[in-house]
Amino acid sequence: MKTMKKSILITGGAGFIGSHVVKLFVEKYPEYSIVNLDCLTYAGNLENLKEIEGASNYHFEKVNILEETGLVEVFEKHAITDVIHLAAESHVDRSITDPLAFVKTNIIGTVNLLNTAKTFWKNYEDHLFFHISTDEVYGSLDDGGFFLETTAYDPQSPYSASKASSDHFVRAYANTYKLRTLITNCSNNYGPNQFPEKLIPLCIHNIKNNKPLPVYGKGENVRDWLYVVDHARAIDVVFHQGVAGETYNIGGFNEWKNIDIVRLLCKKMDEKLGREPGTSEKLITFVKDRAGHDLRYAIDASKIQKELGWEPSLQFEEGISKTIDWYLNNEEWLKNVTSGAYQQYYTEHYHSR
Numbered sequence: 001m002k003t004m005k006k007s008i009l010i011t012g013g014a015g016f017i018g019s020h021v022v023k024l025f026v027e028k029y030p031e032y033s034i035v036n037l038d039c040l041t042y043a044g045n046l047e048n049l050k051e052i053e054g055a056s057n058y059h060f061e062k063v064n065i066l067e068e069t070g071l072v073e074v075f076e077k078h079a080i081t082d083v084i085h086l087a088a089e090s091h092v093d094r095s096i097t098d099p100l101a102f103v104k105t106n107i108i109g110t111v112n113l114l115n116t117a118k119t120f121w122k123n124y125e126d127h128l129f130f131h132i133s134t135d136e137v138y139g140s141l142d143d144g145g146f147f148l149e150t151t152a153y154d155p156q157s158p159y160s161a162s163k164a165s166s167d168h169f170v171r172a173y174a175n176t177y178k179l180r181t182l183i184t185n186c187s188n189n190y191g192p193n194q195f196p197e198k199l200i201p202l203c204i205h206n207i208k209n210n211k212p213l214p215v216y217g218k219g220e221n222v223r224d225w226l227y228v229v230d231h232a233r234a235i236d237v238v239f240h241q242g243v244a245g246e247t248y249n250i251g252g253f254n255e256w257k258n259i260d261i262v263r264l265l266c267k268k269m270d271e272k273l274g275r276e277p278g279t280s281e282k283l284i285t286f287v288k289d290r291a292g293h294d295l296r297y298a299i300d301a302s303k304i305q306k307e308l309g310w311e312p313s314l315q316f317e318e319g320i321s322k323t324i325d326w327y328l329n330n331e332e333w334l335k336n337v338t339s340g341a342y343q344q345y346y347t348e349h350y351h352s353r
């Protein structure tokens with residue numbers, strides 16, 4: 001690959017994970033130009049990027065990945081050399097009520113972006129298209145075992161079906177047109193900036209406000225959890241050292257049943273809020289299970305660990321503690337994101353992702 005000044009397009013950079021990736025790249029690589037492209041859906045929030053908004057190597061473009069002309073303009077204006085693609089509809093429950101929105105953004109939007117890169121880039125050797133995906137494409141592990149990079153895709157929800165499809169398109173563009181691509185499949189993320197429709201921020205929000213903590217079924221579903229900054233670090237490592245054409249699983253080596261996470265949050269919040277032990281657990285309310293709820297996801301992240309030397313830096317309890325502190329110290333952020341687009345629905349249901 002030639003050494004040229006990198007101008008990296010990060011899509012979905014105003015969202016939860018994207019904002020941590022943008023911050024890491026802007027701060028760690030002042031020699032790169034970082035272009036955050038995001039259409040600011042309910043999940044996108046520029047407040048997530050206030051620490052770096054004045055940085056000279058940071059640019060923001062409010063564009064929808066469904067708008068082909070908008071994408072071409074951004075590629076031309078910023079002479080984009082590489083793409084890290086995170087923009088997506090990301091919430092399983094929303095995919096159950098509105099699958100088409102997921103087909104549009106996650107599949108058609110990804111193909112639009114692939115087409116723009118394919119047309120705009122002249123010598124593919126000089127460029128990289130890095131697609132961020134999920135472990136949910138592998139389906140549910142109901143009887144033990146772990147997802148490997150070689151595990152066959154078996155998506156079960158409209159969300160995971162749309163992500164699986166986008167992964168296939170990325171591989172198809174690598175195979176057919178010889179685009180240099182990378183794909184990572186990561187487990188559940190938690191940490192600052194996550195919209196409070198997902199399990200951990202929703203529970204923190206509801207415990208603080210003495211609202212019910214709705215738990216699907218019996219809370220037996222198992223997920224692997226990773227602190228979001230560790231995911232951003234993994235993306236940095238794969239972008240710089242990953243072998244083009246490869247897939248890397250990313251995970252926390254950290255499986256938890258949903259009910260155990262909710263209980264841990266209750267315990268920690270009681271301590272932090274000075275409440276009697278056991279107070280917050282009384283808020284737990286079991287509700288009808290999610291349709292087609294996958295029982296267990298568990299990722300084997302040993303390939304990225306062995307080949308690229310990445311591993312999670314934070315223990316789960318430490319990460320949870322930091323996360324609770326962040327939400328308690330950022331009431332204004334929570335108030336802003338929960339007004340307007342936020343609906344009462346999300347105080348009554350919780351979702352693991």
Ligand SMILES: NC(=O)c1ccc[n+]([C@@H]2O[C@H](COP(=O)([O-])OP(=O)(O)OC[C@H]3O[C@@H](n4cnc5c(N)ncnc54)[C@H](O)[C@@H]3O)[C@@H](O)[C@H]2O)c1
Pocket residue numbers: 011012013014015016017018037038039040041042043044045063064065066085086087088089090091105109132133134135163185186187188189190195353
């Ligand atoms: N959250 C997780 O635990 C997790 C785990 C593994 C992989 N992922 C993947 O990582 C990526 C980011 O996830 P997240 O949790 O940060 O999501 P998020 O919902 O918090 O953020 C998505 C961002 O994409 C933007 N966006 C959505 N549709 C768009 C469109 N049509 N055009 C332009 N921008 C658009 C939104 O405004 C938002 O800023 C997704 O691709 C998701 O599938 C998420």
